[in-house]
Amino acid sequence: MGSAASVEDAKHAEVEVSRGAGRDTGADDGAFQDVQSLSSPNVEEEKEEAAQDEDPTSHAIEISSSDESNTEVLDEAVEEIETMFKKTMNETATESDEVPLAFESFIHNNGTLYSCFSEQGKRVYVNETNGLVPFPNEWYSEGRFINPTNEQVPSQSLAPSGSQHMYAEPAVTEDDRAGAVFIQGKGMVMTYMFEEKANMCRYFDPQSGLWLLLPLQWEMNIEFVRTRIQQVMGALPGLGDQKEITAALRQCNYDPDEVVSAYLTIFGDGLFQPVEGEQNYRELDSFQSHLEKDRAIEELKEKLLSKEREVDGLFQRNNYLTRESHYLSDVVQHLNRKVAELEADQQEAREKIRALLTRRSTAPPARPEPKPSDPGRLRAISLLTRGLNVAHKQLSSTVGQWLDDMRNQLRELAEAVQRAGQAEQASGREAEELRALYRKEAVERKALYNRLLELQGNIRVFCRCRASPAGSTCLEVASEEEVAVSQKGTRRKFLFDKVYSSSASQEKVFEGTLPIIASCADGYNICILAYGQTGSGKTYTMMGPRDKPGVNIRSIRELLRICKERENITYAMKISMLEIYNDSINDLLSKNPTGHLEIRTQGKSVTVPGLTHIGVKTEADILSVMELGEKNRKIASTKMNIESSRSHLILTLRVEGMDTVSGVTSHGTLTLCDLAGSERISKTEATGLRLLEAASINKSLTALGQVFSALKCNALHVPFRNSKLTHLLQPCLSGDAKACVFVNVSPDTKNMAETLSTLQFGSSIRQVVLGKATQHVTPAQTAKADK
Numbered sequence: 001m002g003s004a005a006s007v008e009d010a011k012h013a014e015v016e017v018s019r020g021a022g023r024d025t026g027a028d029d030g031a032f033q034d035v036q037s038l039s040s041p042n043v044e045e046e047k048e049e050a051a052q053d054e055d056p057t058s059h060a061i062e063i064s065s066s067d068e069s070n071t072e073v074l075d076e077a078v079e080e081i082e083t084m085f086k087k088t089m090n091e092t093a094t095e096s097d098e099v100p101l102a103f104e105s106f107i108h109n110n111g112t113l114y115s116c117f118s119e120q121g122k123r124v125y126v127n128e129t130n131g132l133v134p135f136p137n138e139w140y141s142e143g144r145f146i147n148p149t150n151e152q153v154p155s156q157s158l159a160p161s162g163s164q165h166m167y168a169e170p171a172v173t174e175d176d177r178a179g180a181v182f183i184q185g186k187g188m189v190m191t192y193m194f195e196e197k198a199n200m201c202r203y204f205d206p207q208s209g210l211w212l213l214l215p216l217q218w219e220m221n222i223e224f225v226r227t228r229i230q231q232v233m234g235a236l237p238g239l240g241d242q243k244e245i246t247a248a249l250r251q252c253n254y255d256p257d258e259v260v261s262a263y264l265t266i267f268g269d270g271l272f273q274p275v276e277g278e279q280n281y282r283e284l285d286s287f288q289s290h291l292e293k294d295r296a297i298e299e300l301k302e303k304l305l306s307k308e309r310e311v312d313g314l315f316q317r318n319n320y321l322t323r324e325s326h327y328l329s330d331v332v333q334h335l336n337r338k339v340a341e342l343e344a345d346q347q348e349a350r351e352k353i354r355a356l357l358t359r360r361s362t363a364p365p366a367r368p369e370p371k372p373s374d375p376g377r378l379r380a381i382s383l384l385t386r387g388l389n390v391a392h393k394q395l396s397s398t399v400g401q402w403l404d405d406m407r408n409q410l411r412e413l414a415e416a417v418q419r420a421g422q423a424e425q426a427s428g429r430e431a432e433e434l435r436a437l438y439r440k441e442a443v444e445r446k447a448l449y450n451r452l453l454e455l456q457g458n459i460r461v462f463c464r465c466r467a468s469p470a471g472s473t474c475l476e477v478a479s480e481e482e483v484a485v486s487q488k489g490t491r492r493k494f495l496f497d498k499v500y501s502s503s504a505s506q507e508k509v510f511e512g513t514l515p516i517i518a519s520c521a522d523g524y525n526i527c528i529l530a531y532g533q534t535g536s537g538k539t540y541t542m543m544g545p546r547d548k549p550g551v552n553i554r555s556i557r558e559l560l561r562i563c564k565e566r567e568n569i570t571y572a573m574k575i576s577m578l579e580i581y582n583d584s585i586n587d588l589l590s591k592n593p594t595g596h597l598e599i600r601t602q603g604k605s606v607t608v609p610g611l612t613h614i615g616v617k618t619e620a621d622i623l624s625v626m627e628l629g630e631k632n633r634k635i636a637s638t639k640m641n642i643e644s645s646r647s648h649l650i651l652t653l654r655v656e657g658m659d660t661v662s663g664v665t666s667h668g669t670l671t672l673c674d675l676a677g678s679e680r681i682s683k684t685e686a687t688g689l690r691l692l693e694a695a696s697i698n699k700s701l702t703a704l705g706q707v708f709s710a711l712k713c714n715a716l717h718v719p720f721r722n723s724k725l726t727h728l729l730q731p732c733l734s735g736d737a738k739a740c741v742f743v744n745v746s747p748d749t750k751n752m753a754e755t756l757s758t759l760q761f762g763s764s765i766r767q768v769v770l771g772k773a774t775q776h777v778t779p780a781q782t783a784k785a786d787k
């Protein structure tokens with residue numbers, strides 16, 4: 001039973017890892033030898049026996065002519081041939097990329113069974129000593145094929161006894177272990193990851209009706225294995241050989257975590273660095289989907305722009321109408337004043353006329369007694385009287401004309417007032433319509449915006465470069481989205497959602513995260529975290545100095561502003577602050593810290609029982625709580641940075657909203673995480689406690705990398721529980737949240753290795769798709785029932 005034995009031996013065999021060396025020896029599988037190539041003692045014995053005899057036919061398995069024992073012997077023969085086949089296949093597979101597979105069994109008239117294959121159109125058979133040798137022409141008349149391509153043979157008769165998995169019926173469950181792969185000469189074949197003593201990938205060969213072992217080369221292409229390869233490569237960008245990783249996966253029973261730790265144990269953290277000059281296959285893999293996504297994002301951006309333009313137009317029209325309406329009301333008021341003045345004047349004129357008339361009728365001027373003897377005097381009086389009459393007539397007609405003018409003016413004014421009133425009403429209606437239209441546009445714009453955010457990915461990655469005190473720089477901010485690292489004449493580019501140069505202000509840097517802050521008030525889990533080498537500016541970005549506050553304070557300020565703006569919703573906020581130091585959780589707000597806290601998971605919720613939560617209302621409240629937490633934080637010095645924080649800081653703000661009109665409640669969290677700096681232990685010369693801290697930090701950051709790579713390839717299992725850090729961040733990263741990651745880098749040439757690894761980490765998590773974020777809202781009735 002060579003096959004079974006070799007599998008079992010392989011399972012217990014020590015993992016032999018010798019990168020590079022493996023290649024020299026012709027073992028194409030590199031560091032980890034293929035399970036199949038680890039031969040059992042039985043196989044070794046068979047080899048020795050085989051070596052004693054040169055005649056190929058003498059190695060063939062004799063089939064007894066007796067009917068009873070025929071099936072048994074045939075079973076053994078098939079199994080032995082299978083062992084030889086596998087051995088030959090492995091050898092062939094390591095020598096060339098082409099492996100023949102058209103499987104046929106030939107029975108010679110002398111009773112010997114041969115295993116034959118079609119290789120590049122020529123038939124060959126397995127000879128234990130010489131491997132695959134051409135099928136002799138004379139044999140065609142000396143025997144027959146049991147299962148040639150065009151002849152179906154009852155497969156049960158070929159299945160070796162004792163190996164149930166080899167039976168013809170491909171009755172396998174439809175789960176992630178089932179798959180398919182294209183094989184040259186066979187077309188698309190079914191594959192299944194059999195769980196025997198160790199996991200075994202086999203494909204179903206319809207011609208032989210057998211489940212055969214899949215050669216390494218093809219195994220790499222099935223989904224089950226490919227996902228795991230990607231996980232390993234995600235965690236260790238320094239690994240370039242997928243075949244080598246496949247072999248390693250076989251050795252580790254297809255457990256990617258085990259493979260990663262095996263590599264790390266042997267090669268150390270050098271594998272975190274990508275292989276220089278090597279094309280990142282993941283970029284190729286996701287290139288197409290990224291292109292499509294980018295196209296969709298561009299379209300949405302254009303739509304958004306045109307909507308914004310429309311809204312701007314509406315705004316301008318609205319402003320114009322409002323101004324016109326104000327102007328018209330001013331005119332109306334002015335006219336009304338004028339009318340009132342004219343009416344007063346008219347009244348006054350009337351009074352004056354009436355007074356004049358009264359005086360003339362009631363008190364006629366005392367006429368001097370005419371002196372008949374004075375004709376000159378009489379003529380003068382008559383002239384005066386005539387003049388007075390003319391003046392009276394003129395005055396009457398002037399007054400009448402004046403009154404007519406005033407009446408006309410009044411009528412015109414009344415009409416103007418009426419028209420202005422109507423125009424004002426019309427413009428009011430139009431303004432109201434515009435406002436409704438604007439509200440509708442705003443809702444549509446918000447929906448488009450959310451869709452855009454969703455398409456851009458619920459994880460946004462920003463790169464911030466700090467200034468170089470040394471003046472030497474290996475970084476070049478090529479554009480708003482691209483940063484390049486130059487090294488010995490080569491130039492590597494990295495793309496991010498935004499790249500901030502050393503001159504970018506704290507305010508500018510915060511702008512990138514601004515869009516997701518409002519989502520927290522809507523009931524989403526939001527996470528902002530900073531990753532980077534020690535001293536690269538994470539704390540500066542997240543906390544910042546007092547006069548230049550960072551993302552933490554600005555996002556809290558923005559959140560408070562948004563909550564205040566929403567008049568119908570009352571918000572309650574609670575803040576907690578913890579640090580993870582040497583993989584244990586410390587409560588930073590507790591007055592009497594009682595020791596390290598543990599994490600509890602219930603369904604999707606992750607909590608820390610005993611952690612202090614303080615209710616806060618204003619920015620001042622929050623700042624004083626943060627100050628208290630900061631005081632308790634462990635700050636230690638390292639050789640590289642005097643004020644280097646050696647723990648991960650996680651500040652969480654829980655925001656509970658209650659809509660007083662609809663009764664809907666929402667629960668959002670804003671998680672702000674300042675990660676401890678990744679560092680090269682050798683470079684910082686850390687010893688003792690510092691060494692322990694550094695090892696713990698590196699371990700948790702590696703776990704974070706593993707989580708991101710599992711998320712990136714949509715792995716069934718995401719190893720959140722590998723560290724306290726990833727366990728706590730689970731709700732922020734498990735397809736339920738929106739996240740922003742800052743990768744902070746130093747441009748100093750002496751930090752180039754760390755900078756490259758940080759950029760690689762950042763650009764790789766950019767491809768993570770968290771999925772559609774979930775809004776945590778409870779409808780009114782449920783909310784009441786909950787209470």
Ligand SMILES: Nc1ncnc2c1ncn2[C@@H]1O[C@H](COP(=O)(O)OP(=O)(O)OP(=O)(O)O)[C@@H](O)[C@H]1O
Binds near residue numbers: 466537539646677678
């Ligand atoms: N963009 C920047 N502008 C001005 N000063 C900066 C900037 N980034 C970092 N610094 C300064 O560099 C020093 C180190 O920065 P910081 O403490 O933020 O690094 P860090 O990545 O948090 O380090 P560690 O991981 O060790 O905590 C600080 O003195 C900080 O003020």
